[in-house]
Amino acid sequence: MSVAATRGAPYHRKPWLKRMADSSEPYLYSAPALILIVVVMLVPLVLGISYAFRDIQLLNPFSGGYIGLEHFRALGQDDAFYRALKNTLWWTGASVLLQFVFGLILALLLDRPFWGRGVVQALVFLPWAVPSFLAGLNWAWLFNPVIGPLPHWFFALGLMDEPGNLLSDPRYAMWGPIIANVWWGIPFFAITLLAALQAIPRDLYEAASIDGANWFQRFSSITLPFLAPTIAITVLLRTVWISNFADLIVVMTGGGPADRTQIVASYIFTQAFKRLDFGYASAIALVLLGLLMIYSMLIILLRQSLINKD
Amino acid sequence: MASIDIKNLKKAYGTFSVLHGIDLLIKDGEFIVLVGPSGCGKSTLLRMIAGLEDVSEGEIQIDGLRVNERHPKDRDIAMVFQSYALYPHMTVAENMSYSLRLRRAAKETTARAVSAASQKLGLDPFLERRPKALSGGQRQRVAMGRAIVRQPKAFLFDEPLSNLDARLREQMRAEIKKMHADLKATSIYVTHDQIEAMTLADRIVAMHGGVVQQVGSPLELYDRPANLFVAGFIGSPGMNFLEGRAEDGGLRLRDGSLVVLGALSKDLKGQEVTVGVRPEHVVLHHEGEGMSARVDLIEPTGFGIIVHLQLNGLPIKVFTLDRSALSCGPNIGVTLPAEHLHLFDAQGIRQGA
Ligand SMILES: Nc1ncnc2c1ncn2[C@@H]1O[C@H](COP(=O)(O)OP(=O)(O)OP(=O)(O)O)[C@@H](O)[C@H]1O
Ligand SMILES: [Mg+2]
Numbered sequence: 001m002s003v004a005a006t007r008g009a010p011y012h013r014k015p016w017l018k019r020m021a022d023s024s025e026p027y028l029y030s031a032p033a034l035i036l037i038v039v040v041m042l043v044p045l046v047l048g049i050s051y052a053f054r055d056i057q058l059l060n061p062f063s064g065g066y067i068g069l070e071h072f073r074a075l076g077q078d079d080a081f082y083r084a085l086k087n088t089l090w091w092t093g094a095s096v097l098l099q100f101v102f103g104l105i106l107a108l109l110l111d112r113p114f115w116g117r118g119v120v121q122a123l124v125f126l127p128w129a130v131p132s133f134l135a136g137l138n139w140a141w142l143f144n145p146v147i148g149p150l151p152h153w154f155f156a157l158g159l160m161d162e163p164g165n166l167l168s169d170p171r172y173a174m175w176g177p178i179i180a181n182v183w184w185g186i187p188f189f190a191i192t193l194l195a196a197l198q199a200i201p202r203d204l205y206e207a208a209s210i211d212g213a214n215w216f217q218r219f220s221s222i223t224l225p226f227l228a229p230t231i232a233i234t235v236l237l238r239t240v241w242i243s244n245f246a247d248l249i250v251v252m253t254g255g256g257p258a259d260r261t262q263i264v265a266s267y268i269f270t271q272a273f274k275r276l277d278f279g280y281a282s283a284i285a286l287v288l289l290g291l292l293m294i295y296s297m298l299i300i301l302l303r304q305s306l307i308n309k310d
Numbered sequence: 311m312a313s314i315d316i317k318n319l320k321k322a323y324g325t326f327s328v329l330h331g332i333d334l335l336i337k338d339g340e341f342i343v344l345v346g347p348s349g350c351g352k353s354t355l356l357r358m359i360a361g362l363e364d365v366s367e368g369e370i371q372i373d374g375l376r377v378n379e380r381h382p383k384d385r386d387i388a389m390v391f392q393s394y395a396l397y398p399h400m401t402v403a404e405n406m407s408y409s410l411r412l413r414r415a416a417k418e419t420t421a422r423a424v425s426a427a428s429q430k431l432g433l434d435p436f437l438e439r440r441p442k443a444l445s446g447g448q449r450q451r452v453a454m455g456r457a458i459v460r461q462p463k464a465f466l467f468d469e470p471l472s473n474l475d476a477r478l479r480e481q482m483r484a485e486i487k488k489m490h491a492d493l494k495a496t497s498i499y500v501t502h503d504q505i506e507a508m509t510l511a512d513r514i515v516a517m518h519g520g521v522v523q524q525v526g527s528p529l530e531l532y533d534r535p536a537n538l539f540v541a542g543f544i545g546s547p548g549m550n551f552l553e554g555r556a557e558d559g560g561l562r563l564r565d566g567s568l569v570v571l572g573a574l575s576k577d578l579k580g581q582e583v584t585v586g587v588r589p590e591h592v593v594l595h596h597e598g599e600g601m602s603a604r605v606d607l608i609e610p611t612g613f614g615i616i617v618h619l620q621l622n623g624l625p626i627k628v629f630t631l632d633r634s635a636l637s638c639g640p641n642i643g644v645t646l647p648a649e650h651l652h653l654f655d656a657q658g659i660r661q662g663a
Contacts, residue, residue: 210382210383211408
């Protein structure tokens with residue numbers, strides 16, 4: 001063996017310990033980061049997932065046993081869950097769409113020079129800095145006819161029969177958190193889209209207007225293609241984020257009236273911290289995780305196929 | 311095809327005045343080249359004609375119609391940008407056909423126009439590519455193609471060749487010249503490049519500080535520059551200038567020495583003047599003949615030789631094709647032939663013929 005080794009690499013023979021140290025070097029360097037990731041991310045994730053298969057109720061000292069798919073079976077028959085799922089679609093779709101549309105309009109307005117643009121830009125981005133719980137409280141008060149002006153304005157405009165609280169009307173209650181969410185989330189789209197807009201070379205617009213394009217044609221043949229990647233990624237991110245985002249709902253309506261504003265995320269919150277059934281809450285969370293992962297996969301596939309077409 | 315009439319055109323950004331009243335009549339089919347130092351307002355003038363900048367004062371007429379208030383898209387003018395400004399999300403063919411598609415031209419007309427242009431510019435192999443996948447020269451051609459497919463009333467070029475290397479620039483220059491001979495389209499062309507200006511222009515417009523200094527054919531500007539600015543700006547290497555007082559027999563320099571010149575015009579005698587002479591017109595002799603000058607530096611360019619001299623302490627450049635200049639001694643004789651002298655008064659205005 002030593003003969004073979006000598007013949008194979010006569011000048012590079014190293015002791016085996018050294019060779020081993022050499023080959024494990026990259027792993028050793030990355031080990032701290034890997035261990036940290038495993039401890040910080042994977043362990044809690046696995047623990048959380050394991051709750052979904054156990055009976056964990058804070059008020060029941062005898063709970064904690066493994067019950068297999070029992071939670072999921074219960075979930076399959078839980079009407080409140082299906083309603084929450086439907087509400088989640090509605091909540092996420094309306095919020096993302098409105099945030100995007102208004103964010104884009106705002107970005108387009110802020111993209112052209114006008115006097116005092118710097119100040120306006122700073123002001124516009126303010127809602128983003130407001131903590132979500134504060135935003136929720138603020139809007140809850142605005143919708144409250146006793147202290148807030150909004151119901152009286154709606155009444156004056158003829159939108160309401162009497163200045164009542166939008167949040168307690170089962171038909172329209174969902175609009176309350178959606179409006180608050182749109183107000184709160186517009187800056188995110190405005191900031192990212194404005195950054196993308198400002199990266200578009202101005203001379204393209206000049207060339208297009210000399211070529212005979214009006215505003216809409218310039219928008220559709222220059223602005224949109226340039227914004228498309230940013231739009232795709234921000235909409236994807238915000239969709240996942242907002243469907244998980246229960247702060248405003250918990251603060252403003254707590255899921256009521258009559259579960260009309262209960263989304264899956266707030267349902268998880270209710271199950272975990274009101275009913276104190278952590279096992280069931282984890283099972284719902286796992287389903288939500290699965291759905292969001294499927295959604296992300298679909299988007300990534302879509303993106304891939306779009307890129308390949310280019 | 312159209313004539314463009316610019317009347318007392320002024321442009322100011324806030325209180326900062328860029329153009330101070332430009333008057334220019336461009337005839338139908340003419341090739342006009344705008345030259346001038348950086349920042350003199352060439353691009354501003356071009357962009358005002360295109361409608362990309364508002365007019366502060368004055369009037370622009372295309373074919374006798376005032377277009378000041380018209381949007382660029384309604385002026386029927388094509389522009390080639392220095393940066394090319396190709397639409398990155400469109401293929402070469404789509405880039406070229408964009409203006410026609412906006413006009414809802416018939417599909418066959420569009421296809422024919424694009425294929426004619428791409429053939430003329432040698433773009434056929436690239437029609438389905440994105441601009442990203444083209445070289446600088448090819449992009450430049452696409453920008454040209456985009457301008458010519460729609461047969462506009464006029465072409466505007468803002469330093470279209472300045473991003474190309476010297477060889478490619480030479481080639482594109484010739485192609486632009488051919489194209490103009492072909493299409494006979496009214497063109498306004500901005501450049502820094504002397505040779506582009508001299509070779510392409512029907513008339514050159516020399517600008518300085520937002521004011522037109524001289525308008526004329528290339529040779530007119532070269533042979534009879536109207537003022538010191540044009541004299542110094544046109545030509546490379548630049549004209550030599552000697553400042554002093556006109557006297558019998560020559561020019562009395564500031565340091566009191568006399569430069570022997572042919573007869574200066576009588577009515578200038580005693581006045582402060584500037585005498586200009588182009589480097590290729592200075593005649594070199596063996597030492598002892600003419601005025602004596604010290605040789606500072608010799609630059610062979612391959613084509614000719616540039617000799618830097620000191621004549622009574624003044625720097626003089628000489629351009630000669632005679633290679634024996636390469637081996638001249640530390641001193642040399644020069645004469646400044648009277649028939650090639652340009653005379654400017656104290657205000658820098660050309661005097662005499
Ligand atoms: N938007 C603007 N605001 C203020 N000043 C401007 C603006 N655009 C141009 N200028 C000024 O106008 C003057 C002329 O600019 P212009 O671009 O026409 O010069 P140019 O002759 O094309 O120069 P170059 O050869 O370097 O391209 C410059 O002094 C420039 O600083
Ligand atoms: Mg310029």
